[in-house]
């Protein structure tokens with residue numbers, strides 16, 4: 001198992017416990033100032049060009065999906081759930097709180113995996129955050145695959161859509177939350193719910209984003 005103690009210390013030092021606006025029943029270690037934390041992440045590892053600290057924000061797509069899961073516990077009750085691209089783990093934590101039997105929170109960023117484990121413990125639940133890239137190995141064995149805000153860049157989006165469609169073809173239910181990102185599939189999807197999500201202007205360039213929970217048709 002990877003030693004995440006360095007990432008854990010960084011997260012506890014650089015973030016604080018807050019409730020995302022749309023899911024106030026969940027507390028997460030989140031950033032106050034996006035750019036400060038970004039710089040601190042680079043300094044911590046002593047090199048520039050690192051991915052931004054996605055795990056330190058509850059993205060609009062993740063918040064909407066977490067809200068939907070908490071308000072529709074029937075879709076997760078007793079299920080084995082994959083929270084793909086989990087970031088802070090907000091969606092997976094919601095799934096576990098709503099009654100999922102088991103939640104695996106997948107993220108390729110070691111900071112995210114450390115944040116997910118801290119956030120899960122802070123919410124009194126247990127989930128796993130394995131060192132696995134599910135885009136490479138697929139999502140066999142899950143009843144439900146949830147993906148919050150995964151269509152924000154082309155290289156990832158072109159892999160995620162077939163990954164999610166394959167999971168659905170293999171028998172899993174698949175839901176994703178998205179605020180109209182550039183690479184959201186243009187066809188073959190339908191909305192299940194819509195939310196107005198308060199977002200940080202420094203990141204999203206506006207204060208509120210209309211965000212939907214989607215499924216493939």
Ligand SMILES: C[S@@+](CC[C@H](N)C(=O)[O-])C[C@H]1O[C@@H](n2cnc3c(N)ncnc32)[C@H](O)[C@@H]1O
Nearest residue numbers: 054058059062085086087106107108109148149
């Ligand atoms: C915009 S964030 C969304 C986080 C969370 N779902 C939310 O809505 O708050 C996207 C996340 O995808 C993760 N990611 C990128 N490629 C991935 C991959 N191949 N497998 C799992 N996670 C990945 C990033 O590290 C980042 O944490």
